[in-house]
Amino acid sequence: MQDMLNRMPYRGSLKRTILFFIIPLACLILPVSSFGVSDPCPPFFLKTEKGEIINPMTGENADQPYSSRKTCGTCHDVxxxxxxxxxxxxxxxxxxxRFKNTQTPWLVSTGLTGGLITYGYFQMAKKKVSHPDEIDLTAxxxxxxxxxxxxxYQKPGCAGCHAGGGMMEFDRDGQRYDIRLAENPELAGTLDGDYYKSRWDKTGVIEPDCFLCHGNRYQMQTxxxxTKNLNFxxxxxxASGMGKVYGRVSEGGVPKVVYNKRLFNEDGTFYMPDMVFKPEAENCLLCHASxxxxKRGNSWDDPANPDVHHLAGLTCIDCHPGDISHNFAKGNAMDGKVAGDLDNTMRSCRDCHTEGYKGATRMKHQGIRQDHLNKLSCEACHIPELKRSAVGAMFLNTGVFGKHGQADTKAFGDTKAWKPAYVIRKKDKDGIARITPVNPVLSTLFTNREETGVYVPLFLSEVEKAYEKCRDxxxxxxxxxxxxxxxDMILMLKTLTLTLTLTDNKRFSTVTPxxxxxxxxxxxxPAGTLVSEEDTTWVQGLPYYSISHNVSPAGRxxxxxxxxxxxxxxxxxxxxLVVTDYFGANHRPVTVSMSQFxxxxxxxxxxxxVFEYYLKAEPFLFTAGIFILTAAVYIWQVKKML
Structure with missing residues (x-):
């Protein structure tokens, strides 16, 4: 266009007219998508799981849900x-x-798909079990x-924050649940950890949910x-806002969709407003916020609990970029058990503040002993406290999740300042072990000691049954x-022994809660009295939660x-002080000093x-030194005059 304007006669005035009148007017008239800049995808046809076009404008398959695999998979390698x-x-x-010869042989994988974390003790059933008593949670x-x-407020279950695909779509043999169960309905009656008492053939599966990350109008509560309605x-x-779903599989119905026609062009192609190419912090927070x-007292875009990086305009993927497989760069959180090969792939504090990445202030640390930088992580100094209470302990001894807040709060999320505990991380990104802040969530739970010496955690349902029997x-x-x-301990242990024995529980060869x-x-x-010993089991080895966000300004x-x-x-x-038991012998928290911890x-x-005493005496020593120096100079001057 610039060459065309330069060749025009009287180009000065005409050029100004075009630039300042016609082009802005065209921007107002033409839809933004015409420029192909703000929209990651041009209008496209939605498709069913069979690959058939959905066209609400003509009524073609207009009551069917869209399939992300068939729709987005037209262009993208899903x-x-x-x-x-x-x-x-x-x-x-x-x-x-997988964990056969370990302290935790009941596990089938890591993470929430069969692993064990302090925050969720439901146990994924093995693929092959011999009795229903061995099943807590099927796929x-x-x-x-x-x-x-x-x-x-509807809290999410396990599936609420998992983006679909994986175990929400395929069984442990790599086959799609709904198709396999439809072809083999007898599977629902077998002791298969993926299919026992399932209704996959009615609910369908949850495919990778693209708009969970790439749509700014995603509705988590929906x-x-x-999910609660079993409308998988x-x-x-x-949830993406494409339309309304009427009917519940949970009530025996077959849901129908009524699409929002305002999101479709006349030819039936779909256009998603506010689709984003790069996920924004709000998308990540749909799952990560609560x-x-x-786990850590972390919050984002929270005036009560600010973070300097948020205030500087950074978003999650500035530090955690992803690749075509949507594997986002990870840090080195102590509780991270999934995709360990991606640990330490994100930009670290030192990466940014040494290179000045994206305008980051280059660190100087004037007045700080340099050897301290090899003993302390950046987070240890720059996250001295958090303003939102985290969970300090997880109590599972009544059969439900009892979450006790950090500090002196009883509920996590309260606006209550608390200081993290510190541990020495075995290895930082550069290979150096450093002191780093953590939230050491404590765990209180019941297990059963097997003859092999393995401590198997009791299902919450087993604990709840015993507790309801003896609570009064x-x-x-x-x-x-x-x-x-x-x-209370004796009564609960005796009741557990009774309920697990009388119900003829097939899970344990011996019952010793x-x-x-x-x-x-x-x-x-054996006499029925209470005995105790130091806990050296996997319960004490559960990882602490690393703290990396809600960074304070340098001045704080x-x-x-x-x-x-x-x-x-x-x-x-x-x-x-670090709490090691929220309910000690006198109903008071038991603590140890940070040095001991x-x-x-x-x-x-x-x-x-010694250094503390020196610092305490330093002002006096400085004053005394000035006095002595002044006196010495005075005496020297007097002697000189004489």
Whole structure:
């Protein structure tokens, strides 16, 4: 266009007219999608799972849900994309014998697809089981089990925050659930961990849900509600806002879709407003907001709990970019068990603040001893506290999830400041072990000790059954999961022995229930008395939750106020308290000092105390030094005059 304008006669005035009048007018008249800049995808036809076109304008398949595999797969390699860990979550490596010779042989994979985390103790059933008593959560139940709504808010179940594909689409043999069950309906009556009592042939499966990340109008509450209705294959259609879904598989119905025709052109092609090429923070937060708040006290776009990177305009994928397989770069969180090959692939603090990436301030650390940079992680100093309470302990001893808040709160998410605990990470990105902040979520639960010495966690349903039987005989407790009194422990252990034995439970060859709390294991002696020992089982080995977000400005970091920020009597880094049991013998929290929690040597602790005394005496010593120096100069001057 520039060449054309330059060749025009009287090009000066005409040029200005075109530039300042005609072109802006054209921008107002033409749809934004005409420029092919803001829209990742041009208008396209939606397709059913059979690959048939959906055209609400003509009525063709207009009551059917769309299939992301057939629709988005027209242009995009959905097979390759869905191999990413957000979809797979290690399901492709699930195996009944994967952890056979470990302390946790009941596990089938890592992550939530058969692994074990402090935040969710449902156990994925093995592919092959010998009795229904061995089944807690089947692959079907993984999706279908949804918590009860609370105060008008529907909490997500396991499936609420998993992007589809993987175990929500394919069984452990790599076959699609709905097709296989339709061809072999007898599978629902077999002891198959993927099909036992399932209804895949009616519910359909959850394919990779593209708009969960690539649509700015995704409705998480709708997704959860459709999951609760067992409308699995209709979830993406309803939650993306394409249309309304009427009917519930849970009530024996066959759902029908009524599409929003305002999203379709006259020819029936679909156009999604606010489709995004790169997922924005709001998309990530659909899943990560509540879980990260509970695990770490992290929140984003939260005035009560700010983060300097959010305030600088950065978003999640600035630090966690992805590839064509949608494998997003990871840090080195201590609790991260999935896609370990991607650990330390994201940009670290040092990467950005050494190179000045995206305008990041280049770190100088003037006044900070350089050896401290090899002993402390960036997060240790720059996240001195968080303003939202995290979960401090998970109590599973009544058969439900009892989440006790950090600090002196009882509910996580409260606007209550708390300081993290510290541990020495075995290896940072550059190979150096450093002190790093964590949330050490404590676990209180029941197991059964096998003859082999393996401690198998009891299902929540087994614990709940025993608790309901004996709760009225227990002492008055607030909250209900406070079992610090020996008589309550004894009653619960005896009741568990009774219920597991009388029901002829086929899961255990011997019934010897154990209670894990406060770093100890409590059990019954042959005489029925309570005995305890130090807990050295996998329960104590559960990983802590690393803290990496809600970074404070440099002026509020540890060290900004000098050495006393860490080396003083009331400093948190050495002398802060860490809770090891929220309900001790006197109904009071049991704590240890941060130095003990870090397992610092006695010599290090002594040198720190000496330095604390020095810093405390420093102002006096400085004043005394000035006085002595002044006196010496005065005496020298007097002597000189004489």
């Amino acid at each position: 097979d390759k994309i869905s191999k990413g860990y957000h979809f797979m979550m290690d399901w492709d490596k699930a195996s009944d014998d 079907f139940e993984f999706i279908a089990r949804v918590p009860e709504a609370s105060r008008g 997704r959860i509600e459709q 294959k209709w979830i993406g259609t309803a 879980i990260e708040l509970g 005989k227990m002492s008055d407790r607030k909250p209900a999961y406070d079992f610090h009194r020996p008589e 154990q209670f894990h709390t406060g770093g100890r294991i409590y059990s019954l002696s 970091a540890l060290g900004a106020g000098g050495c006393k920020d860490c080396h003083s009597k009331d400093s948190h880094l050495f002398n802060g 870090l397992d610092l040597s006695l010599s290090v602790r002594k040198w720190n105390r």
